[in-house]
Structures are given as C-alpha cells and as structure tokens.
Amino acid sequence: MARSSSGIVAGLTVAALVAVGFLGYQASATAPAHPAKDAPQAAAPSNAPAAPAPEAAKPAALPPDSGTGARVVYSVNLRRVWLVGQDGREQKSFSVMPSTAHPKPGTYLVSSRAGSVTGSDGVPVEHVVRFATVEGIVIGFSARVDGQMPQPDPTRKTGGIRMTRADGDALWAFATINAKVVVLP
Template structure:
C-alpha cells in the first residue's frame, strides 16, 4: 500500500479530450476477437475499434476510443462546463445523459486528430493503439510488453488495484492484482505543481512520472531497497546509457542518477541488471518487491522511457 497520508493525494486534473463522442456508448457486434462494448475488460488478443468503449462494472467510468483518434477515460457522474462563450445546449452530448451534459475526462492518450485503427490488448502484455494505416506504426502504448497474460480492465473498486488507484482506475495487469500500468487514478501531490517530476514510493516500490500540468504520464512497479534512499527531495544529476556495478559483475542500461553517494556509490533508476553473460538477476514479475542493494530497477522498456522523459535537473521525490 502507498505509505503517505490522504492529505498529499490529489486527483490528476481533467485532460483535454473534446469533442465528446456519444458513439462509444453504442454496442457493436463482436467480430473475430473483438468484444461487444461496453464490457469492462479487454482480454489478450481482443481489440476496440474507434467508436467502441469499455465501462466499469458500476457503470460510472467509460474508456472510449473516440472517432477523433483519442483514447479517453470519462467519469460519467461528473460534468464539464462548456467553454467560454459557448451555449450549453450547443455542446455535443450523450443522449442518455441529456443535452449539454459533457462528462469529465480523467485521462487521455493525447492522440486526438490521429487516424486510430484499433486499441489492441496484445498477447505479450502490451496495450497498443494502432494507426489505421499499418505503415503509420503504433500511436501509443502502455509499454508493458513481455508480460503475457495481462489484460486491460476498467475498475470501480480501488481495493482490487492493490492500493494504487481510487474508483475509475484503468489498469493493465493480472487477475491476482498485479498492476503493470494504470491511469486515471489518484497520484501523489508533493507540492510541485507546474514542474515535471518523478515520485518514488519506497514502501510501495512504485514510481510515478508526473507532467508539469499535473497529469500522470506513467506509473509502474519497481525494485529498489527497502531502507534507502532517505525520504526527501532530490534531482536527476547524471545519466548514462550503459553502466556497471563496482561491487558485483553486472551491467545496467539507461541509468538515471538522482542521489549522490558519499563513497561514490550513487543511486539511480535503471534497467534490471544483467550478468556479463546477459542473464537478468531478477524477473520482471518480481518488480514491486524491494530486491535491490541500492538503486531502483525497472522493466527495460520503462528504464528507456524514463531516460528519455527526465532531463538533467528533473526533481525526484522519495516517499517513505
């Protein structure tokens, strides 16, 4: 569970995801592995087409792949205000909610204006938004590949998400509660509004990448040390694509250092270490457990992502 008090929790601000498209509410007949919407889960091999959606079991939260190419999580019990100067009745509306009622967007993939073809829950564990044109490549991904058997779900019971997320969590993970990726959930508010930053929860063995506007870029399990570094404010001061340990014969990739060691043993985020023979010293399924002697281990794809996402000087807040 996350070891910080409720006073420092803040819900990510609503994303800009207009226009609201009512079509996702209309179920479509499944074709092949496609599932009729609105189910609440997308199993390995299944997909959503533009205009389809998933809905939480309690009916409140809707994850829609809109026809404008954006993947959006809506809270159907909260409504946004029309933009300044716009007549309330002129807003696009969901007929089931009444004219002018526009649900609040909790999260979106920032892919509006693209030619999305399908949201696919890949058998390898990666949730991928593909372009309609195969040559266009993926538009967005949860970066959770190499985790076969994982599935996407829109949940209304935060307790099922092993302490990460309130009502309305969108989760890529397993039925036993292991979470690989989540969005639309509560995130730590550490007083850095307006600044891109990283939060590392040492007790929960999880990190959050938070944009300057307060929105959640990503969150995922890691493996650090249970007793260090000390809680507090740090910042990224050095990065290396390749590094090695001075104590054990292992190598790491995409090192992002944020704690300067007194004896030269700096602490940073990096990939799962490998022996000189290329063998990982822990499995990706063990992420979320404190297995490191100091640094913070990540899935290889997440390590590469953080390396690119966090420039030198990015604040890193460590929670006990």
C-alpha cells in the same frame, strides 16, 4: 631527430586515446534503448523472485504530497514511480524493485546519466538515471539488460532501483539532467 619523432608519436597517441574515450562516453550516454534486433531473453531461473505485477498494485492516483511541476515521483514503500508532466498530470506509472539503500524522503535533481554500465550488484544495466547518494552509495534508476527485476541481496548495499526495460526507456526519455525527483516513504 629520433627523440622529437617519438615525442610527436606519443603526443598523437595520447590525443587519439582521449578522443576515442570521449566519443565512447558520448555514444554510451546517447545509445538507443535496444539495438534493432534484441537477442532473445533467457528465462529467469526458477529460484529468482518474480517481478511485481506491473499494473496490479497501481494506486488510484499520484500521492497527494508529491510536489508540483514536471517530476519523477518515487515511493519506496509502494515500490512505484510516477512520471508527472509540467501540468501536474501523471504521464506514466510503473512498479519498481527498490535497492537496499534508500534515499531520505525529499526532492533531488538528476545529477548524471549513463546509457549502459555495470550496476553496483555486478549486473549489466542500461538507462541509468542517478539522483542521490546515501552513505557513499549512489542511488539511481536503471533496467537490467536481461530484463529481470529480482529482489536485491539484503546483505549487500546497492543503489539500483530496478524497472523493466520498457519502463526504463520511458524514464530515460523523461528524466534528463536536473530533472526533479521527489522521493516519498
């Protein structure tokens, strides 16, 4: 009798752990961008590079060879992302901080998303939108939870293309699974 009871308990424990894990994953994938009350953000250390000016370097228009239809357009050299609607009109454009690993120019699809994780640089990030892999390094857009956009350490291969939290919110809402991402040089 004791053996059958312990088997049932073990089975129920495994089932409960699986259910909790699944619910945790679902919660993180659909978590809101910010809790109702965000904690005040600490000032950036004085040696941290400043983020690019959000609109100062904005090009006049979406690059001409950036595809058609609804898409995310990412220019590595311009350090900029455009969110383009089905009608081909720019809905939003913003500066980003590229990672140290860059995808080749081309068209990709969003392959996975995560509400919050630890980035490849060890920093907590949110609204992760993954679309490519380069030499085993996963490439995706994300926003640091602390709101900073420092220059990545050039000695480490990382795949996080960083943006402000507000821009991360917009990209998260726009770039769902299988959304098109066009990478330009």
